[in-house]
Amino acid sequence: MSWFKRIKTGITTSTVEKKETPEGLWFKCPSCKNIMTTTEHELQSYVCVTCNYHSRIGSEEYFKVLFDDNDFEELNPELESADPLKFTDTKAYTDRLVATMEKTQLKDAIRTAIGNIDEQNCVIACMDFSFIGGSMGSVVGEKIARSIDYCVANKTPLLIISKSGGARMMEAAYSLMQMAKTSAKLTQLAAAGIPYISLMTDPTTGGVTASFSMLGDLNIAEPEALIGFAGPRVVKETIGKDLPKGFQTAEFVLEHGFLDLIVDRRQLKPTISKLLKLFAN
Amino acid sequence: MILLDFEKPIAELQEQIEKAKQIGEKTKVDISGTVTELEKRIETVRTDLFANLTPWQKVQISRHPERPYTLNYINAICGDSFVEFHGDRTVKDDKAIVGGFGSIDGQTVMIIGHQKGHNTKTRQLRNFGMANPEGYRKALRLMKLAEKFNKPVVTLIDTPGAFPGLEAEERGQAEAIARNLFEMAKLRVPIICIIIGEGASGGALGIGIGDKVLMLEYTWYSVISPESCSSILWRSWDFKEKAAECLHLTADDMLHQKLIDGIIKEPFGGAHNDPDMMFKTVKEVIIKHLAKLTPMDADKRIEKRINKFCDMGVVKELEPKS
Numbered sequence A: 001m002s003w004f005k006r007i008k009t010g011i012t013t014s015t016v017e018k019k020e021t022p023e024g025l026w027f028k029c030p031s032c033k034n035i036m037t038t039t040e041h042e043l044q045s046y047v048c049v050t051c052n053y054h055s056r057i058g059s060e061e062y063f064k065v066l067f068d069d070n071d072f073e074e075l076n077p078e079l080e081s082a083d084p085l086k087f088t089d090t091k092a093y094t095d096r097l098v099a100t101m102e103k104t105q106l107k108d109a110i111r112t113a114i115g116n117i118d119e120q121n122c123v124i125a126c127m128d129f130s131f132i133g134g135s136m137g138s139v140v141g142e143k144i145a146r147s148i149d150y151c152v153a154n155k156t157p158l159l160i161i162s163k164s165g166g167a168r169m170m171e172a173a174y175s176l177m178q179m180a181k182t183s184a185k186l187t188q189l190a191a192a193g194i195p196y197i198s199l200m201t202d203p204t205t206g207g208v209t210a211s212f213s214m215l216g217d218l219n220i221a222e223p224e225a226l227i228g229f230a231g232p233r234v235v236k237e238t239i240g241k242d243l244p245k246g247f248q249t250a251e252f253v254l255e256h257g258f259l260d261l262i263v264d265r266r267q268l269k270p271t272i273s274k275l276l277k278l279f280a281n
Numbered sequence B: 001m002i003l004l005d006f007e008k009p010i011a012e013l014q015e016q017i018e019k020a021k022q023i024g025e026k027t028k029v030d031i032s033g034t035v036t037e038l039e040k041r042i043e044t045v046r047t048d049l050f051a052n053l054t055p056w057q058k059v060q061i062s063r064h065p066e067r068p069y070t071l072n073y074i075n076a077i078c079g080d081s082f083v084e085f086h087g088d089r090t091v092k093d094d095k096a097i098v099g100g101f102g103s104i105d106g107q108t109v110m111i112i113g114h115q116k117g118h119n120t121k122t123r124q125l126r127n128f129g130m131a132n133p134e135g136y137r138k139a140l141r142l143m144k145l146a147e148k149f150n151k152p153v154v155t156l157i158d159t160p161g162a163f164p165g166l167e168a169e170e171r172g173q174a175e176a177i178a179r180n181l182f183e184m185a186k187l188r189v190p191i192i193c194i195i196i197g198e199g200a201s202g203g204a205l206g207i208g209i210g211d212k213v214l215m216l217e218y219t220w221y222s223v224i225s226p227e228s229c230s231s232i233l234w235r236s237w238d239f240k241e242k243a244a245e246c247l248h249l250t251a252d253d254m255l256h257q258k259l260i261d262g263i264i265k266e267p268f269g270g271a272h273n274d275p276d277m278m279f280k281t282v283k284e285v286i287i288k289h290l291a292k293l294t295p296m297d298a299d300k301r302i303e304k305r306i307n308k309f310c311d312m313g314v315v316k317e318l319e320p321k322s
């Protein structure tokens, strides 16, 4: 036990989640403050073994969690955001894009890929919150549209993993119209009789919720994920009082009838696999 | 007529006319020449102002308190033929969205729109044109009714946004809007959408998927209001003029970006300056587009509608690395 205590003191003095120690990498749960090795954390699909806290993860991790042997082919990886409005607020949009791409090593707020989930073909479109808050601009809309084309052409089911603060303001009305575009495109997937599962993760708010995220044949979510149209701060300002406990959590949204089920991330792959099988047979 | 802040030079000239008239009455001096001169100046100033409107000034006109709202249009265009239908059949009747059957030139049309109020009491009743999920679900119910009886749909858009309230979240504001986008994309009857005032974000788009999406000359349409954009991106309310420019939200901008299909000219000085003229123009535009849309094959019309929205957006496509 002595080694454990020693590490623990080392960890608590740090403010970051991960810290290199002589014994390796450690993860400290931001919710219950418990620690585990990063290897163990990864094995648990980035969920805390003590309190079930689901860490925010990106497309890289979701692909690892879901695709067999982390084997997949990315669709349209070369798409990047343009700057059609030459948008500049406190910073030029183009500079923001370059800086974000460098920092995240991502091209935009979504990656789309085809691979197997328990030997069943599936396209996964997964959003990355680290890219400008997972905001939906033209690239997100276009990649989803092309994924749907792929699914229709190849009769492949679609899973979209949402994680977004909403619209990409720097693309203004172009961003707004991605709601129309993705929803219109989903009518073609529906007409082809191909299943679409929407997984909402923390957070799923704004324009994505009010378009493709809520349009799944099945709407599922991770525990305690924030899901809503307006952000909690805006709702609080509107009603002028504190929000009830658990407002806009996945559990709240399920109770109000807008989710089919809530899935612990450690059960995500077996659940998706089971659902794909039920749709297929 | 209520004048907006940028119309102040006009107000000053009007004041001068009033003063001249008062002096004329008191002194029995003929001031008609002065008045005519001042009235001419007003026209010049107004022409100048309206030829060089900034995006923010257009936003202000779109919100002019005397601007006609949806029911004004419906009553003028459909007259006595209009029958309003209420309720979403699930929760309640949302007063921020109105709709019903009406006749335009003998053709029955389902006409639906956001409704704002003209005074404190009706503004509250209409929730300032901010619909709850029930509003969007009522709109969809009416569109489905139109589809069943093969009647075209016309929507009039004028909202500062979908209502961001607690009950709205509980009853699935996001789902209601998403469902409308999905269902409108494949509705089997012609749809014409006209932005008559404010086109704010998902709340506007929720009744905004059409074969023809048109904007009145002095309206705006974007993902966020200039004020909210200013507060989020500049962390201050003081950049609304700048935000209005950056968002490229005017009718001209939207047409240029190929995000709408056309612009409807307003009477000089804006719709509120000559509402009858505005109603007449809108009615003619609806008749003109319905004449073109109605004979089309439904599947072709839907395909064209979907493809139009799928073409929206600008991306950079780099050569794939070999």
Ligand SMILES: [Zn+2]
Pocket: A029, A030, A031, A032, A033, A034, A048, A049, A050, A051, A052, A053
């Ligand atoms: Zn924990």
